[in-house]
Amino acid sequence: GNSVTQMEGPVTLSEEAFLTINCTYTATGYPSLFWYVQYPGEGLQLLLKATKADDKGSNKGFEATYRKETTSFHLEKGSVQVSDSAVYFCALISGGYNKLIFGAGTRLAVHP
Amino acid sequence: DARVTQTPRHKVTEMGQEVTMRCQPILGHNTVFWYRQTMMQGLELLAYFRNRAPLDDSGMPKDRFSAEMPDATLATLKIQPSEPRDSAVYFCASGLSTTSTDTQYFGPGTRLTVL
Numbered sequence: 001g002n003s004v005t006q007m008e009g010p011v012t013l014s015e016e017a018f019l020t021i022n023c024t025y026t027a028t029g030y031p032s033l034f035w036y037v038q039y040p041g042e043g044l045q046l047l048l049k050a051t052k053a054d055d056k057g058s059n060k061g062f063e064a065t066y067r068k069e070t071t072s073f074h075l076e077k078g079s080v081q082v083s084d085s086a087v088y089f090c091a092l093i094s095g096g097y098n099k100l101i102f103g104a105g106t107r108l109a110v111h112p
Numbered sequence: 113d114a115r116v117t118q119t120p121r122h123k124v125t126e127m128g129q130e131v132t133m134r135c136q137p138i139l140g141h142n143t144v145f146w147y148r149q150t151m152m153q154g155l156e157l158l159a160y161f162r163n164r165a166p167l168d169d170s171g172m173p174k175d176r177f178s179a180e181m182p183d184a185t186l187a188t189l190k191i192q193p194s195e196p197r198d199s200a201v202y203f204c205a206s207g208l209s210t211t212s213t214d215t216q217y218f219g220p221g222t223r224l225t226v227l
Contacts, residue, residue, distance in 0.1 A: 043203055043218030098209055102155040
């Protein structure tokens with residue numbers, strides 16, 4: 001079946017550090033891939049997405065590239081801010097059905 | 113700024129009581145999803161509606177949970193009777209189902225505590 005595996009958190013970084021959160025997936029067919037972010041006390045917000053191999057999604061300084069050969073969609077940011085502290089979820093949709101399959105989430109804490 | 117709204121934001125109830133959670137999707141969206149978030153299970157899809165018709169509720173315990181869309185502006189999730197294991201945050205999301213990559217917009221959630 002379809003599944004998403006994320007690196008376990010929490011990830012603790014100092015402001016302006018480089019961020020990588022690993023995400024790998026298992027899916028039938030050609031899934032679309034997503035990163036959602038959840039700030040404390042709020043619902044999830046779409047951060048970025050990629051719909052086919054080699055696509056790069058980007059938003060607010062975050063990037064992720066759809067790597068079919070390694071079945072990965074790692075999230076990166078060159079310089080994190082305290083305001084980036086949140087839980088990040090990798091997710092996929094596979095097949096003609098809008099059912100999101102989420103990873104377990106990775107908590108990021110950024111300190112000044 | 114269009115948003116998905118959910119009520120109540122917090123609910124504390126006793127085991128055996130009925131709980132109703134409400135969701136107002138973004139105007140014009142034709143898909144509605146109900147998710148449950150717990151520490152142990154993460155985010156799970158409970159039910160999925162398109163054009164008010166239920167397409168998938170396989171993630172929902174049928175004996176106690178029910179989901180409906182009485183009209184295009186209201187989706188409800190009901191638990192009767194509630195149990196302590198139902199304690200979780202319940203999210204509603206809405207979207208436009210033109211393609212499988214359409215963004216789902218999440219509401220702020222209802223935090224349910226069953227004592």
